[in-house]
Amino acid sequence: MRTVGVRELKAHLSRVLREVQSGETVLVTDRGRVIAELRQPGLASSNLSPVEQKLAELAAKGKLKLAEKPWVGYTPSPVEVPPGTLQAMIDDMRDER
Template identity: 40%
Template sequence: MKTVGIKELKNKLSEYIRLAKAGEVIAITDRGQVVAELRAPKHVDHPLMDDPWFAEQVRLGHITPSKVPPGTPLELKRDYPLVPLEEILRDLDESREDRF
């Protein structure tokens, strides 16, 4: 991450914009304190990004767009075996027998 003062940034703005476009993050300082960052915008390929409000919320970090496009049917992935409810309740009753 490069650091640049406001005066130098103003004098060489084009150079720093090219660096940000290339992926560099530039910390902007005012009297030695970092006050802002200059970076290229994140590209989010999502159909809802055409909506200005949605795009702004993504930019602010309030919303994270789904990785699955809207309207795509989702299949639930289960990494565990399905156990019928009756079997679970029977096991629970057996484990509680000594409490009565």
């Protein structure tokens, strides 16, 4: 599921409709608030996982904003540190404030 603003929807309606036709659910937003949901006819929201349903509900109420695009290109760091090291570093930085 992804979100698209009204302006982007107007500019790229054909592309968004092709995504919907291929099974994607698109939430339409206006100033950060979800105002509509585009999906294939007959597809109930039960196709969403419980987490996706809750996120869509919160987005519709304006309590959160869904990511516009998924973040791609993430690769985990090859550096390994002993457990607790990062928390110790964060604690040290907070004490310096």
